[in-house]
Amino acid sequence: MEKLNERKESILYAIIANYLETGEPVGSRTISKSSDLKLSSATIRNEMSDLEELGFLTSPHTSAGRIPTDKGYRFYVDHIISSKDREVLEVKDLMIAQNEKMEKFFKELVSYVAQNTQLPTVISAPSITKNRVKFVQLSNVDEDHILSVVVMDGNVVRNNVIKVLNPLSNDALLKLNILINTHLTGLTLQQINLGTISKIKEQAGEYADIIESVLNTVADTISDDDLEIYTSGATNIFKYPELSDSQNAIRFLTTFEDKEDLADLINDVQEDVAKSGTGLQVYIGDEAPIQTMKDCSLVTATYDLGDGVKGTIGIIGPKRMDYEKVMTNLNSLKNQIEKTLGRAEETRKNNGNAGDEKV
Amino acid sequence: MEKLNERKESILYAIIANYLETGEPVGSRTISKSSDLKLSSATIRNEMSDLEELGFLTSPHTSAGRIPTDKGYRFYVDHIISSKDREVLEVKDLMIAQNEKMEKFFKELVSYVAQNTQLPTVISAPSITKNRVKFVQLSNVDEDHILSVVVMDGNVVRNNVIKVLNPLSNDALLKLNILINTHLTGLTLQQINLGTISKIKEQAGEYADIIESVLNTVADTISDDDLEIYTSGATNIFKYPELSDSQNAIRFLTTFEDKEDLADLINDVQEDVAKSGTGLQVYIGDEAPIQTMKDCSLVTATYDLGDGVKGTIGIIGPKRMDYEKVMTNLNSLKNQIEKTLGRAEETRKNNGNAGDEKV
DNA sequence: GTTAGCACTCCAAAAACACGAGTGCTAACA
DNA sequence: TGTTAGCACTCGTGTTTTTGGAGTGCTAAC
Structure with a gap:
């Protein structure tokens, strides 16, 4: 970024500050009077002209004051002294x-x-994409729906109702619960990959298709990102x-x-x-x-x-x-x-x- | 509502219809030309004058056309023939x-x-305020949090994490689950009254306070209406x-x-x-x-x-x-x-x- | 009862105008 | 060489004036 001498900086700063307040194009006379640099409007005018040439300012039309360009704003923002004793929101x-x-x-x-x-x-x-699975719980809702509840690290809870073709016995459900939790607990979403899935499915035997839809739903539900x-x-x-x-x-x-x-x-x-x-x-x-x-x-x-x-x-x-x-x-x-x-x-x-x- | 003769109705209808389209005050000449009643603008003017007196129309200023009053709109809406063969949104x-x-x-x-x-x-x-509770499920999240999942009729699911002071054994949890479900299943929110609650609490014995907070949370969660x-x-x-x-x-x-x-x-x-x-x-x-x-x-x-x-x-x-x-x-x-x-x-x-x- | 005609009203858009803030430039000054 | 005063010029804004046309209400004739 171009170097500006100190005076140019002060003037630019003053102009932008004024513009932020008023929203009106600011003229040389305003700055001459308001700022603490003791300079006449004519001098300011010259400097402004320079600043315009350097791309920090622009004028909406010939006989209006100047307003900052994006470059001007950038200059301003980059020079903000970080928060002295401004009052601050308390939540x-x-x-x-x-x-x-x-x-x-x-x-x-x-x-x-x-x-x-x-x-x-x-x-x-x-x-929560990088969050870990804390536990998964499947329960029977009625004969063709099971409810899956997934609790993630941070106690973020997601649940979904899954339709199944054949009723599951409580026993089977228990087994599936254990199976899924054994394999998924502690994993992040990214870590639940095809390998993991096929391993679980393998062990699920006849319930592989249920696992499939459970896992899909789980992934779906969570990574609804x-x-x-x-x-x-x-x-x-x-x-x-x-x-x-x-x-x-x-x-x-x-x-x-x-x-x-x-x-x-x-x-x-x-x-x-x-x-x-x-x-x-x-x-x-x-x-x-x-x-x-x-x-x-x-x-x-x-x-x-x-x-x-x-x-x-x-x-x-x-x-x-x-x-x-x-x-x-x-x-x-x-x-x-x-x-x-x-x-x-x-x-x-x-x-x-x-x-x-x-x- | 006043009776309008047929001609007045047609004219009023035509005026409003035209205004709905254009959004501009509509003048007598427009109606005279556009409508299929063969009437001169002067005649229309007389009728319009009547309609204004009756409160169906008004004019923004002397030399503008007429626009409908709320009463005019109401007339129009009440006379809409319900959907002939309008195309209709398909979802x-x-x-x-x-x-x-x-x-x-x-x-x-x-x-x-x-x-x-x-x-x-x-x-x-x-x-869902009048919906029934299908089942409630409590599970341990960690030693001082339990998760309550409430499934309502329609498979609407709500869940909440409840903080508890002392860890619950799985055994106790199971008992609570059975207890709660026995008493709540099939009830609507309105039906879960103090009587029910105190009965459950009584039976819960040492876990009364947990029941208390569970029930509160359940009510809270659901009736977050x-x-x-x-x-x-x-x-x-x-x-x-x-x-x-x-x-x-x-x-x-x-x-x-x-x-x-x-x-x-x-x-x-x-x-x-x-x-x-x-x-x-x-x-x-x-x-x-x-x-x-x-x-x-x-x-x-x-x-x-x-x-x-x-x-x-x-x-x-x-x-x-x-x-x-x-x-x-x-x-x-x-x-x-x-x-x-x-x-x-x-x-x-x-x-x-x-x-x-x-x- | 309907219609043609006419004078009148009033808004909206266009044109004309005045105003003033601000600039750029030049010339004088320290 | 840098600063300042002065002045002519520009250009947008806000106000007033002008104009045009759409529309009405009324009257008189059909």
Whole structure:
């Protein structure tokens, strides 16, 4: 990145800061008066002209002030001093609800964050793909249905009703239960491969086909790995005129309504996180891995509970959002979640009180 | 309601039909030319004047055409001849997925309907409050957690992890299982009253407290009776300029995002259905039991699978929506759902293949 | 009872206008 | 050489004016 002398930096900073507040193109005179550098508007004008040439600023039309380009925003974001004494969201009230359902927790969390930031917010619940099977339980529902309940590490529970052609005796069921548990317990989803499966089937003898469908269902049920997506505050975009024209609003809201698109987005983000190693990501305009958001910025925090169990909180807003506030808050949430849920992870095997989960 | 002579009816009908199509105030000349009654614009004007006096029409301003009042719409809706040979939505493709999860089914259904009607759509999954308990299964997760799985009629499954203070022996667990099942099987939620509970607790002896928490959790889990709400197509309101001004759009979208509001709405609708006895309801403007929709109409179909298991499909649109199409389609969907899911209900005990459910 | 004709109303879109914020440039100044 | 004052010019915004047309209500004739 180009080097800017100190004065240019200050001016650029001042311009962007002002623009973030007002959303209006900012003129030389404003900066001359507001900033603490004692410079006339003419001087500022010259510098602005330079900054425009360098690609940090642009003007919507000849006789308007300047607004930041994406490059300008990037400069700004990269220079944010990480959270001094900004007030920070506290989720401890929410965390009390920890032994309630995850689902409920995330619903509350997402609306809490959206409420506080006044921005559209999306959260993905921790994905469990690398989680281990704790135990599987099959039971008879009626003569042609059996119920399979799979409990994963973290007490995530999934269940499914399977149709069978012939009734199973309780005895047979017991045997199948033992068989399945012997082989699956402690394995992650990835580790349950064809080898394992055929071994189990072999030992199941006449019940091989049942095993087959049980295992399929188990895999199906668990690896139903569209991320669980929670959203809130979509309509907050209307607070920003620059995103409110109906064209934009429709595109945005449509994307926000489509959980699959969002899941893709989160997946992409999580890949980036894996590469970059930092949990906090800022995407400005085109940087975001989704076209419909080229006029927005996306700030994400990916929390990691270990064992590949992770989720992401994302906040979407106009490019001129209050990055500092959003970033510090997301960072704090990330830490809090990691601490609280993570601790639960740690202690679960001893005295844990981890929540329950939806199927 | 006032009697209108035949000519007035035809004219009113023609005016409304035209307005539904165009969304523009309709003038006397248009009707004079388009309708098959051979009348001059002057005559039509006189009749229109009468209709305005009678409260069926109104004009936005002196020199504009006429638009229907709510009373006009009501006249129109009440006179719709029920579905001649309109094409009708077929959900059979969707129904194939019947052995998949309900949740998935409704997600697909709601987006399918929204897609086809190009209108915001809301669906409530069948509520299960009057459903019977089929069986309950407790199992040990680890030394201080037990898992309770409750299967309801219709193979609706709910599960929850309960924390216990002292580990339970498998033996004790078995006894509890038998005890609970003996007393609860076949009961609806309403039937599980204090009497039943204290009887069970008495018999549970030293495990009374566990029973207590199990029962609580069971009740909690099941009667978590915020209706399950699915929505889709919210952004379709932007297709109608009269609803697209940002004021309106924000209010509407906010309501549509808030599942609780929608649940209330559906509850109100279901009460109306109970009173009126008909599954199909049309609310025009203020008639809808929700303020934020006073500029919209709401068409609902409530399907009833018997035993108090019912759900509602609702479509929200501008007052000038294509009522005929929407009503016939909703009616058809209602019938299809009742037939398919209802049949499953019937036959479940024999050869059913009903789906599974989320917690 | 129906229709042709006409004057009148009123909105919507287009055109005309004024305003002002902001720029770039030049020339003077330290 | 860097800074500043001054000025002409640009261009978007908001306001007012103008115009056109669609539609009505009324009257008078059929």
